[in-house]
Amino acid sequence: MSILDGLNPAQRQAAATIDGPVLVLAGAGSGKTRVLTYRIAHLVREKNVAPWNILAVTFTNKAAGEMRERVETLVGDQSSDIHIGTFHAICARFLRIEATAFGLDPHFTIYDEDDRRALMRRVLKSLDIPEEDLGPRSAIGQISRAKNAMLTPALFAQQANDNNIQRRLAEVYIAYETQLRQVNALDFDDLLVELVRQLKSNPDVLRKYQERFQYLLVDEYQDTNRPQYLLIQQLAALHRNLCCVGDDDQSIYQFRGADIRNILDFERDYPEAQTVRLEQNYRSTGRILAAANAVIQNNQDRKGKQLWTQEAAGEPLLLAQCDTDRREARFIVTTLRQQLMDPQYSLSDAAILYRTNAQSRALEEELQRSGINYIIVGGIRFYERKEIKDLLAYLRLLVNHADDISLRRIINTPKRGIGDTTITGLQAFAQHQSLSMLAALEILDQWPGLNSRTRNSLEKFRTLMNQLAQAKETLDLANLGETIFEASGYRQQLQDEASPEAEAREQNIAQLIADMTEFCHNEDEPTLEFFLEEKSLMSSVDEAEPGDALTLMTLHSAKGLEFPLIFISGLEENLFPTSRAVEEARTRPAAIEEERRLFYVGITRARQRLWLSYASRRFAYGTLITTEPSRFLNEIPAELMVVREEGNKTEYSRGARSSPPIKTSQQSARITRQAPPKRQQAKGIHYEYDAPSSQAHAIDPHIDHNQVIDEEDFLAIGRWVLHNRWGKGKIVAREGQGNAMKLTILFAHNQLKRVMVAYAQLEPA
DNA sequence: CAGCGGTTCATTTTT
DNA sequence: TGAACCGCTG
Numbered sequence: 001m002s003i004l005d006g007l008n009p010a011q012r013q014a015a016a017t018i019d020g021p022v023l024v025l026a027g028a029g030s031g032k033t034r035v036l037t038y039r040i041a042h043l044v045r046e047k048n049v050a051p052w053n054i055l056a057v058t059f060t061n062k063a064a065g066e067m068r069e070r071v072e073t074l075v076g077d078q079s080s081d082i083h084i085g086t087f088h089a090i091c092a093r094f095l096r097i098e099a100t101a102f103g104l105d106p107h108f109t110i111y112d113e114d115d116r117r118a119l120m121r122r123v124l125k126s127l128d129i130p131e132e133d134l135g136p137r138s139a140i141g142q143i144s145r146a147k148n149a150m151l152t153p154a155l156f157a158q159q160a161n162d163n164n165i166q167r168r169l170a171e172v173y174i175a176y177e178t179q180l181r182q183v184n185a186l187d188f189d190d191l192l193v194e195l196v197r198q199l200k201s202n203p204d205v206l207r208k209y210q211e212r213f214q215y216l217l218v219d220e221y222q223d224t225n226r227p228q229y230l231l232i233q234q235l236a237a238l239h240r241n242l243c244c245v246g247d248d249d250q251s252i253y254q255f256r257g258a259d260i261r262n263i264l265d266f267e268r269d270y271p272e273a274q275t276v277r278l279e280q281n282y283r284s285t286g287r288i289l290a291a292a293n294a295v296i297q298n299n300q301d302r303k304g305k306q307l308w309t310q311e312a313a314g315e316p317l318l319l320a321q322c323d324t325d326r327r328e329a330r331f332i333v334t335t336l337r338q339q340l341m342d343p344q345y346s347l348s349d350a351a352i353l354y355r356t357n358a359q360s361r362a363l364e365e366e367l368q369r370s371g372i373n374y375i376i377v378g379g380i381r382f383y384e385r386k387e388i389k390d391l392l393a394y395l396r397l398l399v400n401h402a403d404d405i406s407l408r409r410i411i412n413t414p415k416r417g418i419g420d421t422t423i424t425g426l427q428a429f430a431q432h433q434s435l436s437m438l439a440a441l442e443i444l445d446q447w448p449g450l451n452s453r454t455r456n457s458l459e460k461f462r463t464l465m466n467q468l469a470q471a472k473e474t475l476d477l478a479n480l481g482e483t484i485f486e487a488s489g490y491r492q493q494l495q496d497e498a499s500p501e502a503e504a505r506e507q508n509i510a511q512l513i514a515d516m517t518e519f520c521h522n523e524d525e526p527t528l529e530f531f532l533e534e535k536s537l538m539s540s541v542d543e544a545e546p547g548d549a550l551t552l553m554t555l556h557s558a559k560g561l562e563f564p565l566i567f568i569s570g571l572e573e574n575l576f577p578t579s580r581a582v583e584e585a586r587t588r589p590a591a592i593e594e595e596r597r598l599f600y601v602g603i604t605r606a607r608q609r610l611w612l613s614y615a616s617r618r619f620a621y622g623t624l625i626t627t628e629p630s631r632f633l634n635e636i637p638a639e640l641m642v643v644r645e646e647g648n649k650t651e652y653s654r655g656a657r658s659s660p661p662i663k664t665s666q667q668s669a670r671i672t673r674q675a676p677p678k679r680q681q682a683k684g685i686h687y688e689y690d691a692p693s694s695q696a697h698a699i700d701p702h703i704d705h706n707q708v709i710d711e712e713d714f715l716a717i718g719r720w721v722l723h724n725r726w727g728k729g730k731i732v733a734r735e736g737q738g739n740a741m742k743l744t745i746l747f748a749h750n751q752l753k754r755v756m757v758a759y760a761q762l763e764p765a
Numbered sequence: 766c767a768g769c770g771g772t773t774c775a776t777t778t779t780t
Numbered sequence: 781t782g783a784a785c786c787g788c789t790g
Binding site for chain 1: 766767774775776777778779780
C-alpha cells in the first residue's frame with residue numbers, strides 16, 4: 001500500500017522517482033498538481049524526508065495556496081513546515097532574512113509597475129530625455145529585458161555599441177538602478193536577479209540553502225525565465241533532486257522573458273534526468289481535446305505530445321460569428337442562460353475568456369443589463385486602487401524612510417496645499433543635502449528662500465509623519481491603518497466629497513483595514529513589513545473570491561484553471577492573434593506560435609462545453625473597426641464545430657485562404673450536431689465514444705454507427721472519398737494514425753479541407 | 766495651488 | 781472609449 005496507488009502509471013513514475021532530476025511533461029488536465037502533491041506526500045510519509053527539506057515553487061500565490069491545501073490533506077500538520085511559495089515571494093523572503101549577509105537594508109520596499117513607472121519618469125526627467133526619444137514604458141521594458149538577461153548596468157553599457165539609442169539607454173539604466181537603490185527599493189525583476197547574484201557571491205549562504213532544500217519541485221516550469229532557472233540550478237546543485245513540471249505547449253510568457261529553452265534543454269542541463277510524459281487528459285471531452293490537439297499541431301517548436309482521453313466525445317464546439325461585439329456579448333449571455341436551465345450548472349461553472357482586458361467592457365455592459373452576477377479577474381486589482389495605494393504608501397514610508405516615490409504620492413494626498421513646485425523644490429533640496437525627502441523635511445530651516453506659507457504646509461506634513469511613526473511603535477497593524485486614515489485627513493476628504501465614488505473608496509479602505517486585522521490573526525509574525533510584502537506580491541488571480549458568479553478574465557489569467565463551460569471571445573485577426581504578433585510573424589513566422597499556445601491554453605480550460613466567437617465589427621479606440629476571423633479558427637477541424645451566425649449577415653473577405661471556417665446562415669442553420677465517429681480500433685489511443693444518453697437527440701439517426709472503416713484501404717492518398725457536407729473529394733495528404741488521423745482533401749471548386757477521420761463521415765466514393 | 770477643459774494617445778498578456 | 785497629460789485661469 002502506498003499513497004501513490006491512486007495514480008496512473010505515468011503519474012506514479014513522476015511522483016516516485018525522487019532521486020535525481022526529473023522532468024515531467026504534463027499536458028493540460030493531465031493531473032500535474034496531483035503529481036506534485038502526491039510526490040510531496042510520498043517524500044514525507046513514505047521516505048521520511050523532513051518537511052523543511054522540501055521546497056516547492058509555483059507561479060501564482062493561488063497555485064501555492066492550492067498546493068499547500070492539498071498537501072495538508074495528505075500529510076496533515078507537517079505540511080506547515082514545507083516551503084511552498086511563488087518565486088517572487090520566496091526570493092523576497094530570503095533577501096530579507098539574509099539582508100545583513102548580503103549587505104542590504106532589510107526594510108527594502110518592493111516596487112510594482114506603477115512605482116516603477118513613477119521612478120522612471122523621474123529618471124528620464126533628470127537626464128533631460130524628451131518623451132519622444134524614449135518613453136518611460138519603452139525604457140522600463142528594455143531595462144527589464146536587460147535585467148532578465150542578467151546584464152548589470154555596467155555590462156549593458158559595455159555591450160551598447162556606438163548606437164546612440166543604446167548608449168542613452170545604458171545611461172538610463174544606470175540612473176534607474178542608482179535611484180532604486182537610493183530609495184531602497186527593489187522591482188519585481190530585482191527580487192530574482194538580486195538573489196541569484198547574492199547567492200553566487202556568498203557561497204556559504206548558498207551552501208546553507210543547498211543543504212536545507214534536499215528536494216526541489218518547480219511548477220509551470222515552461223514559464224520560468226533566466227534568473228529563475230539560475231536560482232533553481234544554484235539550489236539544486238548539491239542534491240540534484242529536482243522535479244520540474246511543465247508543458248511546452250502552454251508557454252505563454254515568453255514576451256516577459258520566460259525562456260522555453262529551460263524546458264527544451266532540460267535533458268542537456270541534467271544529462272541523468274528522467275523524462276516522464278503525462279498524456280492522459282482527465283479534464284475535457286473528446287471533441288474539445290481533439291480541437292486542442294489539432295490547433296497546437298500547427299506549432300513547429302514543440303516537444304510533441306498527443307493528449308488522449310477516456311471521456312465521451314461530448315458536444316461539438318460552437319462558433320458564433322457575430323456582426324458586432326455587442327451581439328457577441330448578447331450571444332454569450334443568451335447561451336449562458338440556456339445552460340443554466342440545466343440544474344447541474346451554476347454561474348460559477350462558466351468563464352468568459354478574452355485576449356485583452358479592454359474587451360471586458362462590452363461584455364460587462366451586457367451582463368449588467370441582464371443582471372448576471374460576474375467577477376472580473378485581473379481588471380484593476382484591489383491593491384492597485386488609488387485609495388489603497390495611497391494608504392499603503394503611508395505605511396511604506398513608515399517602514400522605509402528613503403522611499404521618495406511613496407512620499408511624493410502622499411505628501412499632498414489628501415490636499416495639503418503642497419503643489420508641484422514645492423515638491424520639485426523639496427526633491428532638489430533633499431538631493432543637495434544627500435538626504436531622502438522625508439529626512440530633508442527635518443531640516444527645513446536650511447532651505448534657503450523657503451516662503452513661510454509653503455514651510456507651514458511642509459511642517460504640518462512632517463508633524464503628521466512623526467506622529468504616525470510613533471503610532472507605528474505602539475499600535476497593532478489594523479489600528480495603525482485606522483489612525484493613518486483618520487489623522488491624515490483622508491477620511492475627512494472622502495466624506496466632504498460626499499459622492500458615491502468617495503463612498504466606495506471609503507469602503508475599500510475599510511476592507512483594507514479588515515485585511516490587516518485578519519493578517520494579525522493569521523500570521524505568527526504580523527509585522528508591517530510582511531504585510532506590505534504580501535500585498536505587493538499579490539496578483540489579481542489570487543483575489544478571485546468564490547461565490548456564485550460568472551468569471552471574466554484574460555486567457556493568461558486562466559492558465560491553471562478549469563471550468564465546465566468556457567467562452568472564448570474575440571477570435572479575430574489582429575486581436576487574437578494580436579496585431580503585434582501578426583506583424584512580427586511577417587518576418588518571423590514563429591512569432592504566431594505563442595498566440596497559438598495561448599489559444600490552446602484557452603481551449604483546454606473547458607471541461608464540457610466550449611463556445612468560440614468573433615465579431616465582424618468591433619469598437620476599438622472609440623471607433624468601429626471591421627475585422628476578420630482569426631486564422632486559428634481554420635485550424636479546428638470542421639467536424640468538431642457547429643457554426644452559427646448571430647446578427648445580420650456580414651460580408652467578410654475570403655482572401656486567399658483556402659478554407660474559411662464560415663458557412664452562410666442557411667447552411668449553418670441546417671447543420672445538425674455531428675454524429676459521434678464510427679467506432680474504430682484505435683492504435684494506442686483509447687477514445688471511447690459512447691455518447692451519454694442525454695445527447696442521443698444530437699445524433700443523426702441516418703448514420704450507421706456500426707459501419708467499419710478499413711482505413712488502410714480507402715483512406716490512402718489519391719483515393720476519392722465522399723464527405724457528408726462537401727461531397728466528393730480526393731485525398732491529397734494524410735497525417736497521424738488511428739483516431740488522430742487527419743486527411744487533407746481536395747473537394748470541388750478547389751476547396752482544400754483538413755478533416756479528422758474520427759469525426760468526419762467519410763465513405764468511399 | 767487647484768480645478769477646469771482641452772488634447773492626445775493607447776490596448777497585449779502579469780509575477 | 782477612456783485615462784493621462786498639459787496648459788490656462790481664478
